[in-house]
Amino acid sequence: MNEDDLGDGAVFDFDELADHLLEQGLDNSPSELHGCLCGLLAGRCDPRPEAGLTALERALDLELHGELAERLMQLFGVTAAALEDEEFDFYPLLPDDDRDIEERTAALAGWCRGFLAGFAQTSAGPAGHDSGEILGDFAAIAEAGVDPDAEEEESEESLAELTEYLRIAALNVFMDSVAVESDSDPRPSPNSH
DSSP states (O other): OOGGGGGGGOOOOHHHHHHHHHHTTOOOOHHHHHHHHHHHHHTTOOOSHHHHHHHHHHHHTOOOOHHHHHHHHHHHHHHHHHHHOTTOOOOOOOOOTTSOHHHHHHHHHHHHHHHHHHHHHHOOSOOOHHHHHHHHHHHHHTTOOOOTTSOHHHHHHHHHHHHHHHHHHHHHHHHHHHHHHHHHOOSOOTTOO
16 A cells, blocks of 8 residues: 555555654554554454554554654554445555565565454454454465565565455455454344334
């Protein structure tokens, strides 16, 4: 996800967020934080941005303040809207394609670690079968690295495939949790009377 992917809701870019993290002495990547926000949302955390920031801090054992905290609350709202978008206009926040593949692969792994931390922070119960498999895949991808013996083109294709898988898989986990929450909600739907 880069600034263009956010449309009118653009409130940050990858490098700006990375700079804010460095200013606060944090070595977390923007991808890890975005993954965590996605995991929190998929785990059905409180949708208010302040609650999302608090849950992020708890999940990743961080203390955030200033403009970084403001940007992350904005990112939380933009991410929630993207996950709920019927056009599936959601993308993980990763470095641009002009960065070296090692950096992009590390960011992808960090995004998965963040997602798992966020989901674990809020998930009230076990994930459904499909979501459970996806979370297992995310745990494996969280250990990803670049094969030094692979051709560059092959590595680029693998990374592109993994990135697209993350995008769709995160949407699936989010939709599964929405369905589970709807099924367990004892209130009648507005159309039931």
